[in-house]
Structures are given as structure tokens and as C-alpha cells.
Amino acid sequence: MRMYDILVKKRDGKVLSDDEINFFVKGATDGGIPDYQISALLMAIYLRGMTDKETLSLTKAMELSGDTVDLSGIDGVTVDKHSTGGVGDKTSLIVAPIVASLGGKVAKMSGRGLGHTGGTIDKLESIKGFNTSLTPDEFLKQVKEIGISIVGQTGNLAPADKKFYGIRDVTATIDSLPLICSSIMSKKLASGASAIVLDVKTGSGSFMKTLDDSRTLAKKMVDIGAMAGRKVAAVITNMDIPLGKAVGNALEVKEAIEVLKGQGPDDLTKVCITLSSVMIGFVTGEDEKTCLLKAEDAIRSGIALSKFKEFVAYQGGDITGIDDTELLPKAKFKYELKSQRSGFITHMETDEIGLSSVMLGAGREKKEDKIDMGAGIIIEKKTGDEVSAGDVLCVMYADDESKFTTSASRYLNALTIGDEKPDKKSTVLDIIRG
Numbered sequence: 095m096r097m098y099d100i101l102v103k104k105r106d107g108k109v110l111s112d113d114e115i116n117f118f119v120k121g122a123t124d125g126g127i128p129d130y131q132i133s134a135l136l137m138a139i140y141l142r143g144m145t146d147k148e149t150l151s152l153t154k155a156m157e158l159s160g161d162t163v164d165l166s167g168i169d170g171v172t173v174d175k176h177s178t179g180g181v182g183d184k185t186s187l188i189v190a191p192i193v194a195s196l197g198g199k200v201a202k203m204s205g206r207g208l209g210h211t212g213g214t215i216d217k218l219e220s221i222k223g224f225n226t227s228l229t230p231d232e233f234l235k236q237v238k239e240i241g242i243s244i245v246g247q248t249g250n251l252a253p254a255d256k257k258f259y260g261i262r263d264v265t266a267t268i269d270s271l272p273l274i275c276s277s278i279m280s281k282k283l284a285s286g287a288s289a290i291v292l293d294v295k296t297g298s299g300s301f302m303k304t305l306d307d308s309r310t311l312a313k314k315m316v317d318i319g320a321m322a323g324r325k326v327a328a329v330i331t332n333m334d335i336p337l338g339k340a341v342g343n344a345l346e347v348k349e350a351i352e353v354l355k356g357q358g359p360d361d362l363t364k365v366c367i368t369l370s371s372v373m374i375g376f377v378t379g380e381d382e383k384t385c386l387l388k389a390e391d392a393i394r395s396g397i398a399l400s401k402f403k404e405f406v407a408y409q410g411g412d413i414t415g416i417d418d419t420e421l422l423p424k425a426k427f428k429y430e431l432k433s434q435r436s437g438f439i440t441h442m443e444t445d446e447i448g449l450s451s452v453m454l455g456a457g458r459e460k461k462e463d464k465i466d467m468g469a470g471i472i473i474e475k476k477t478g479d480e481v482s483a484g485d486v487l488c489v490m491y492a493d494d495e496s497k498f499t500t501s502a503s504r505y506l507n508a509l510t511i512g513d514e515k516p517d518k519k520s521t522v523l524d525i526i527r528g
């Protein structure tokens with residue numbers, strides 16, 4: 095088999111066989127196929143698309159390109175969640191303890207921030223002492239004992255995805271349905287959970303900008319999961335606006351704790367309750383309404399917060415910052431960004447808001463950059479809110495005062511302020527079940 099012939103076939107819009115896809119994924123992973131041929135095929139897939147059968151075959155080959163996690167030793171239903179990436183998305187920190195407090199087994203591997211989006215592992219590392227690199231045995235032992243563990247993805251989980259993602263990032267081939275679908279699902283299948291709930295974001299802060307594209311992606315991922323023998327559902331949520339008020343690692347941990355204490359913002363609480371209820375449905379088999387009530391009650395009764403504390407303590411984190419969130423890392427400087435005009439916020443370019451937080455030190459501009467854990471933004475006015483000239487739009491936090499000017503100008507450019515109050519969009523837009 096020759097890579098050249100595979101390129102010609104996809105370039106001309108033909109369907110690749112399982113053997114051809116396996117040949118490509120194996121060669122890309124072991125270095126047998128050079129980056130220029132990998133890039134060419136990724137671009138051909140981007141332009142020509144893939145059938146569902148090809149996408150499944152690509153996903154399976156990527157899943158099996160490295161280690162797979164065996165969770166069969168855990169009693170009960172193992173359930174995982176994955177977000178397609180957003181701004182202010184701290185849902186894993188809230189949903190995982192809710193579900194674990196109700197009997198689900200959450201063995202979760204998470205990532206770091208990427209581009210304008212944040213990552214759960216960076217957020218957890220803002221808790222003093224929290225260890226995100228457990229050995230596989232420690233990880234499994236913890237899930238068996240307390241029902242929850244969240245660790246960084248092991249180096250050899252779906253290595254083909256790591257290779258492709260790096261190339262897609264610099265060849266304008268990220269936003270392709272079969273490539274996103276195989277990227278996410280290969281990692282989730284390799285992570286071993288029997289049930290998976292996907293939070294598919296839609297809008298200006300996500301990789302999928304329209305609801306139609308997000309629905310198509312969600313359906314594809316749910317189908318691929320079912321074909322691979324897993325229970326999968328997708329919740330489509332609004333990312334035309336940052337989720338909650340906090341963007342930035344320690345600020346987001348603080349907001350997640352507020353939700354677990356029943357004092358968080360409504361939009362974030364609603365998304366977390368919905369995701370939790372779908373996960374609980376997979377664990378208990380109960381109907382939607384019962385699962386929603388159980389998720390709400392886990393917050394009201396305090397069992398989800400207790401589970402969060404148990405989880406943080408088990409992984410070496412300092413729990414004093416949970417009781418008193420003033421003890422979480424704080425930036426040295428703060429800056430109030432004020433509105434220059436009056437009106438209504440009609441639109442937020444959410445990815446730009448994520449990037450202005452990255453510029454404050456809350457994310458990485460280059461892979462090796464160090465994150466300032468206390469840096470980020472608290473958003474005071476969001477889409478639909480009325481503002482008067484002089485009102486605080488957001489409060490920015492950074493360890494380096496010189497970062498405020500450029501970040502604030504990027505933030506202001508991301509907002510549209512008009513005279514008409516815009517219609518409010520729901521936070522949860524759809525649920526797609528297999």
C-alpha cells in the first residue's frame with residue numbers, strides 16, 4: 095500500500111477502506127509517514143469529508159494507536175463527560191462530584207487549555223498541592239474507593255490524535271466534522287468508560303459556530319459511540335456567551351465551589367444540572383425528571399460539595415481553600431474595565447474574551463508558558479444586560495500590571511453594545527440521545 099495512492103483517492107472524493115485508514119493512522123503514529131503527507135490527507139478529508147463508516151474506522155484506528163484504559167475492575171457504571179471546549183467552562187469540576195455523590199464512578203482524564211479555551215487540569219492545579227499525575231493503579235484505587243478521580247491524559251493515550259491535532263492546529267484543518275469527531279471519540283473510547291456524556295458547545299466561543307453544525311457533530315459522535323458499544327448522549331449548550339462569570343483558573347475553581355454551595359450563577363448551574371442528570375440516567379436508568387431532581391438535591395443537601403472535598407483531599411489538594419475561597423491563589427493586581435457608552439450588550443465574541451484572559455496570564459500563548467493561577471476575568475455584564483457609561487463591564491486580574499492595556503482593548507473589541515435589548519438564548523439548546 096502507498097500513501098500517495100491514498101492521497102489521490104481522497105483528493106478525488108472517493109471512500110477510503112478500513113485497511114487504508116489503518117495504514118495511514120499506523121504510519122502517522124510510528125513516524126513512517128512524513129508530516130507533509132499527513133497534512134495533505136487531513137486537508138483532503140477537510141475538503142471532501144468522510145462517510146460515517148470511514149469516520150468510525152478512523153476513530154477506532156486512533157483509539158487503538160496507543161494505550162487504552164481498562165476500567166472493568168471497577169464495580170458500578172463508569173461514566174465520563176467531555177466538553178468540546180469553551181470559555182468559562184468549569185463544568186467538570188461541578189458535574190463529576192455531583193455524579194460521584196449519587197453513585198456514578200467518574201474516572202476522568204482531562205486536558206489542559208487549548209487556544210482560547212481553558213482546561214480542567216490547569217484549573218485543578220490552581221488548588222495548592224493537587225496532584226493530576228497519578229499512576230494507573232492509584233487512579234483506579236481512588237475511583238474504587240471514593241467514586242471519582244480526575245487526572246491528566248497519559249502521554250500514550252490516542253497518540254495519533256496528538257500527532258494530527260498538532261498538524262491540524264497549523265494547517266487550518268481544525269473545524270472539520272470527521273476530524274473533530276474522531277479526535278474526541280478516540281480519546282473517550284480509549285479512556286474506557288462505559289457511558290459518555292458530551293457537552294457540545296455552539297457559538298462564538300466554540301469550535302462549531304452554528305447550531306446546525308453542532309447538532310450534526312453531536313449526532314455523529316453519539317452514533318460512533320453506539321457503534322463502538324458505549325452509551326453516549328450529547329447536550330448542546332450555548333457558547334455564544336462565556337459560561338458563568340469567571341474566566342481563569344483559580345477564579346473558575348472559586349465559581350465552581352460557589353455552584354456546589356448552591357450560590358453559583360444560573361446559566362452555569364443549569365448546564366451542570368443538565369449534564370449531571372444525563373450522566374445519572376446512564377448510572378441508574380431512571381427517567382429524566384427524577385435524575386434532574388437528584389442532581390439538584392445533591393447540591394441542596396451538600397453531598398456534592400462533600401464529595402468535591404473528599405476528591406481534592408484524596409489527590410493531595412489543600413481543602414482550606416474550599417471552605418474559605420479567599421485562600422485560593424490571587425493575582426497581585428486588578429483593573430476595572432468600564433463602559434464608554436450606554437446601551438445593551440448585544441453580542442460577545444466569546445473566543446476573543448477567552449484570548450484576552452490568556453493575555454492576562456491565565457492561559458498559554460506558547461506550549462511551554464507558565465500560567466498565573468490567579469489571573470483572569472470576572473465578567474460583570476453579559477449579553478442582554480443594560481449598561482450605562484461608566485459601569486464596570488468586567489474586572490481583570492493579573493500578576494503583571496502592564497498586561498491590562500492590551501487585554502482590555504481586546505475585551506472591548508469583543509463586545510457589541512447597541513440600543514435594542516437582544517433576545518435571550520437558552521443555555522441548554524438540545525439533548526441528543528443514542
Ligand code: URA
Pocket residue numbers: 178179268273274275277278301
Ligand atoms: N477537542 C478535541 O479534543 N479535538 C478537536 O478536534 C476539537 C476539540
